[in-house]
Every structure is written in C-alpha cells, then in structure tokens.
C-alpha cells in the first residue's frame with residue numbers, strides 16, 4: 001500500500017458511467033485518476049467531484065493554452081474544484097505560466113500542483129519540424145522544462161526518455177509526469193516517445209500516466225496489478 005501512488009490512470013472515456021464503472025474497481029491508494037478533454041467535456045465538474053468523493057486524487061488534464069488572464073482564471077477554477085493537479089502548455093510562454101502560478105498562491109497549501117506540458121509524447125522530430133521547430137524533441141523539452149521551472153511551476157509532462165537529463169538539469173524536486181508508458185506487451189498506438197513502467201521510474205519519472213494499456217485491457221484491474229508487480233522494489 002503506497003500513500004503516494006505513482007500510477008495515474010487516464011480515464012479517456014466518453015461517458016461518466018464508463019469512467020465511474022472503472023473507478024469502482026480501482027483503489028485510491030494504488031492509483032490516481034486523470035480526467036482529460038473528452039471526459040470533462042462530456043461529464044464536467046460533477047464527475048470530478050464524484051471521483052474525489054470516492055477518495056481519488058484527480059489530475060485535471062485540460063492542457064490550458066491561452067492568454068495569461070484566461071488561462072490563470074481557468075487554473076483557479078480547477079483549484080476551486082479541489083483537484084490534485086492541473087496542467088497548461090509550456091508553449092503558452094513565461095507570462096502565461098507566471099500568471100497561473102501567481103493566481104494559485106491565494107489557495108495556499110491546498111492549491112493543486114501546477115505542471116506544464118512540454119512536447120507531446122505523440123510528437124517526434126518530423127512533427128516538430130512541421131510546426132517550425134528545428135530542434136530535436138529532447139532540446140525543445142529541455143528548453144520548455146527550464147522555462148517552466150524558472151516560472152516556479154511544480155513540474156512538467158514529458159516522455160520518460162527525457163527524464164534522466166531533466167532530473168540532472170532541474171533537480172529532484174521538480175516533478176516529471178510521464179505519459180507514453182507502454183508495458184512490453186502493449187500496443188504503441190499513436191504514442192512515439194515511449195518507455196516501459198519500470199524503465200520510466202528508473203529513468204526518474206515521478207508519476208506514470210497510463211491510459212489504454214489499462215483502460216482497454218480485457219481486465220483493467222489485472223493490468224494495473226501487473227504494472228504494480230513490475231514496479232516492486234522501486
């Protein structure tokens with residue numbers, strides 16, 4: 001039993017019923033839950049509250065990216081909901097991230113963790129070139145993660161492939177949240193920069209975001225248990 005579960009199950013479902021059905025089978029002491037754009041758009045704050053009432057920490061993954069005034073107000077709305085963690089896109093820039101961090105100060109110690117997405121784990125070098133970024137994914141992640149840390153945020157979303165370098169550059173307190181996690185037997189799907197759960201933690205990830213390998217498994221609970229077994233001793 002871990003008081004600080006490192007696995008965040010991505011509830012990428014089209015309805016509150018589907019999300020709650022899975023949540024009923026899970027243990028809040030063994031995983032946290034992520035509510036993203038599809039589920040939140042369909043089920044809204046009530047679903048987040050329902051999950052929190054069942055004892056789960058919720059990562060509200062809406063990846064806010066807008067002007068500073070709008071984004072900081074959205075982050076404050078997430079804090080009012082009582083979520084454990086909320087995220088913005090680091091590419092929204094310094095002023096946007098500073099405004100968000102400052103807005104959360106009024107929530108004191110109960111504020112959510114505020115993290116920023118660097119380069120989506122579905123993107124590789126060619127995708128970056130397509131949006132005018134000639135640097136490698138690693139260099140762009142490092143640039144955006146450093147900016148995020150300098151703005152006083154709590155951590156970044158990145159690929160576990162970038163974790164060792166970021167831990168060295170940015171320090172052990174700066175949290176690394178890593179999607180693109182694939183047990184060896186799982187399909188890669190649309191993810192490009194992937195790693196197994198065990199390798200990701202050994203590389204320096206603080207939290208593993210895992211969606212389809214658990215939620216689309218024939219037996220999601222067994223799939224989650226299998227990941228826990230893979231992590232024994234870490």
Ligand SMILES: O=C(O)c1cc(=O)[nH]c(=O)n1[C@@H]1O[C@H](COP(=O)(O)O)[C@@H](O)[C@H]1O
Nearest residue numbers: 010061119120121157179180209210211212
């Ligand atoms: O912010 C995220 O959580 C996120 C960032 C990123 O770069 N890549 C990424 O896959 N995610 C999310 O992590 C989850 C990964 O799900 P699976 O690919 O099904 O394991 C999805 O809910 C994505 O929205």
